[in-house]
Amino acid sequence: MITPRFSCTQTEESVVVSIYCPSVRASDVEITVDDTLFTIHINPYFLRLNFSHALLEDDESSAKYDPSSGNLTVTLTKAVKGQTFDDLDLLAKLLAPRPSKPQGPLIEVLDSQEDAPTEDEELANAAERLSLSQEQQEILEGTSSFIRLVNSTDLSEFEAAENDWQLKQELPEAGTSFKTSTSQNYGFLNLHTGYFRHVEHTENEANELGTTAETAEIGERRKLRLKHEDEKWDEEYYMADYADDEYIQELIHWKHPHGVPQTEIQYTEEEKLTMLHLASSTQTKDLYLTLLTLLFSYAYESRTTQKDPTPESGWTLSSLTPAFSALDPAPYVSISSDPNKFDSPELLATFVACYRRALSFPLYRSFALAETCRTDVIAFLKNGKRMVLRCLLEMKDILDHHDVYYVYSKIWVDDYSVWIQSSSDETLRSLAADVERLKIPKSELGWDLERLESLTQEERESDSDDEDSEDEIERMLPAPL
Structure with a gap:
C-alpha cells in the first residue's frame, strides 16, 4: 500500500483531510472513523491518521473526489463542536498509530482436563498418525502452535501480528548484534x-x-x-x-x-x-x-x-x-x-x-x-x-x-x-x-587565539602609529612651489 500525500485543516465544526490520489475509482473508497482514528483505503492508497480528539462519521460528513486534480476531500465532524485539534500540520505525528488497548485472550480454554485415552484409542491415534503425509503433519503442528500462540496472547498483540504496521518496533540493544562485515553504520x-x-x-x-x-x-x-x-x-x-x-x-x-x-x-x-x-x-x-x-x-x-x-x-x-x-x-x-x-x-x-x-x-x-x-x-x-x-x-x-x-x-x-x-x-x-x-x-x-588576537592588535596599533608619523612628516615638509 502507498501512503498518499495529504494535508489537514479544521473549522469550528469539522476536520478536513485533503488527499492526493490520482487515477483511482472513487466508488472503491473505504472510510472508517473510530473515535480518534481515521482510516481510508482506496486502492493502491492507504492512510491511517490518529487525531488528538474524537471524530464522528455522521450525515454532515462527506467525501468528494475531483478527478481533474486527483484530490479527495474528506470532511469529518468533530465530536465536540469548537474543539481545537492540535498539530494538524505535523503530519508524521498524525501517522503514528494509537496505543493498542489490552484485551482478554482470543480463545479461552474452558477445560484443560481430558480423560486419559484407552488402549484402543491410543492404537487408533497411532495408526492415524502413520497414515498422514509429512505435509499434513506440519499443517496440524502449525495449527496447534497457532492455538497456543493465540491462547497466550492478548487481542491487541494478535491484531498487531495480522497488521504489520501496528507492530511495536524497538531499537536493538547494544551488544546484541553479530557483525559479519567490516562495514560500519552511521547517520x-x-x-x-x-x-x-x-x-x-x-x-x-x-x-x-x-x-x-x-x-x-x-x-x-x-x-x-x-x-x-x-x-x-x-x-x-x-x-x-x-x-x-x-x-x-x-x-x-x-x-x-x-x-x-x-x-x-x-x-x-x-x-x-x-x-x-x-x-x-x-x-x-x-x-x-x-x-x-x-x-x-x-x-x-x-x-x-x-x-x-x-x-x-x-x-x-x-x-x-x-x-x-x-x-x-x-x-x-x-x-x-x-x-x-x-x-x-x-x-x-x-x-x-x-x-x-x-x-x-x-x-x-x-x-x-x-x-x-x-x-x-x-x-x-x-x-x-x-x-x-x-x-x-x-x-x-x-x-x-x-x-x-x-x-x-x-x-x-x-x-x-x-x-x-x-x-x-x-x-x-x-x-x-x-x-x-x-x-x-x-x-x-x-x-592560541588570544595570543594571535593580541599580536594582531599590536600590529594594528603599530600601523596606526606609522600612519600618524607619516602624516606628521608631511605636515612638516614645505609646501610645493
Missing part, C-alpha cells in the same frame, strides 16, 4: 550504511574520511576529524579576519528572522511533504546534542548569506557539521549522568567541535561570529520545535538540491525532521537556557 541513530561505497568517484569535498567512510569506527573518525581541523587551521587567515572585520561585524549585527519570536508558523506544501515519514525512535540526549551542531551550521550558513543560499551553501553546511564531514556525531565527551539533564562539559565539547570547524574551513573565520551563531541556536530553540523544524527543512532543501551533498540529508536531516516533531518544546527551551549559560573559553579550541 541518525546509526541506521544507515552504504552511502559512501563509491565516494571516490564523487566530488564530495566535505568528506574527510575518504574511502574509509564505510569501514572506519567512531574513534577513528574522530581522530581523523581533529587531525584535519588542525591541518586546515591557518593562523594568518584568522589574524587577517580579526584585523579586517568590517564585513564580519555586519554579519554579526544582522537580525536572523528565525530568531524573532513568532506567534504562528505556517509550512509550505513542499515542506509538508518532507514530514510524511513515520519514525519510532526514542528521544535521547545524544540526538539533542547532535541537533545543536546541525543548528549551528545552519545558523552560520544562513547568517553569512543572509538567508539567500549560494552554490557554496551545501558545502558550508556539510563541512561545518562534524556528523556530516566526518560521520562523527555528539557526544564528544563521555559523562555518565542523568539522561534528562544536559551537563556543561557535554555542551562545551559540542560547541567546541562546531567552533573549531567554523574557524578552519569557511570564508569568514571569526570567534565573535561563531558566538553570534550560538546565539542564533539559542533563539531557534526558544521558539520551540516548529521553528527548529523550519530550520531543518530549509537545511534539507539546500542539501537536496546539491548533486553530491544530498547524501547528508538522507542519512541525517530527513530523520531529524521527523524526530523533532515528537520532541518537547519544554525540553528545547530548557536546552536553550543551558546553552545560554554556557561560557566557551578561547583556550578550549586548542589554538
Whole structure:
C-alpha cells in the first residue's frame, strides 16, 4: 500500500483531510472513523491518521473526489463542536498509530482436563498418525502452535501480528548484534550504511574520511576529524579576519528572522511533504546534542548569506557539521549522568567541535561570529520545535538540491525532521537556557587565539602609529612651489 500525500485543516465544526490520489475509482473508497482514528483505503492508497480528539462519521460528513486534480476531500465532524485539534500540520505525528488497548485472550480454554485415552484409542491415534503425509503433519503442528500462540496472547498483540504496521518496533540493544562485515553504520541513530561505497568517484569535498567512510569506527573518525581541523587551521587567515572585520561585524549585527519570536508558523506544501515519514525512535540526549551542531551550521550558513543560499551553501553546511564531514556525531565527551539533564562539559565539547570547524574551513573565520551563531541556536530553540523544524527543512532543501551533498540529508536531516516533531518544546527551551549559560573559553579550541588576537592588535596599533608619523612628516615638509 502507498501512503498518499495529504494535508489537514479544521473549522469550528469539522476536520478536513485533503488527499492526493490520482487515477483511482472513487466508488472503491473505504472510510472508517473510530473515535480518534481515521482510516481510508482506496486502492493502491492507504492512510491511517490518529487525531488528538474524537471524530464522528455522521450525515454532515462527506467525501468528494475531483478527478481533474486527483484530490479527495474528506470532511469529518468533530465530536465536540469548537474543539481545537492540535498539530494538524505535523503530519508524521498524525501517522503514528494509537496505543493498542489490552484485551482478554482470543480463545479461552474452558477445560484443560481430558480423560486419559484407552488402549484402543491410543492404537487408533497411532495408526492415524502413520497414515498422514509429512505435509499434513506440519499443517496440524502449525495449527496447534497457532492455538497456543493465540491462547497466550492478548487481542491487541494478535491484531498487531495480522497488521504489520501496528507492530511495536524497538531499537536493538547494544551488544546484541553479530557483525559479519567490516562495514560500519552511521547517520541518525546509526541506521544507515552504504552511502559512501563509491565516494571516490564523487566530488564530495566535505568528506574527510575518504574511502574509509564505510569501514572506519567512531574513534577513528574522530581522530581523523581533529587531525584535519588542525591541518586546515591557518593562523594568518584568522589574524587577517580579526584585523579586517568590517564585513564580519555586519554579519554579526544582522537580525536572523528565525530568531524573532513568532506567534504562528505556517509550512509550505513542499515542506509538508518532507514530514510524511513515520519514525519510532526514542528521544535521547545524544540526538539533542547532535541537533545543536546541525543548528549551528545552519545558523552560520544562513547568517553569512543572509538567508539567500549560494552554490557554496551545501558545502558550508556539510563541512561545518562534524556528523556530516566526518560521520562523527555528539557526544564528544563521555559523562555518565542523568539522561534528562544536559551537563556543561557535554555542551562545551559540542560547541567546541562546531567552533573549531567554523574557524578552519569557511570564508569568514571569526570567534565573535561563531558566538553570534550560538546565539542564533539559542533563539531557534526558544521558539520551540516548529521553528527548529523550519530550520531543518530549509537545511534539507539546500542539501537536496546539491548533486553530491544530498547524501547528508538522507542519512541525517530527513530523520531529524521527523524526530523533532515528537520532541518537547519544554525540553528545547530548557536546552536553550543551558546553552545560554554556557561560557566557551578561547583556550578550549586548542589554538592560541588570544595570543594571535593580541599580536594582531599590536600590529594594528603599530600601523596606526606609522600612519600618524607619516602624516606628521608631511605636515612638516614645505609646501610645493
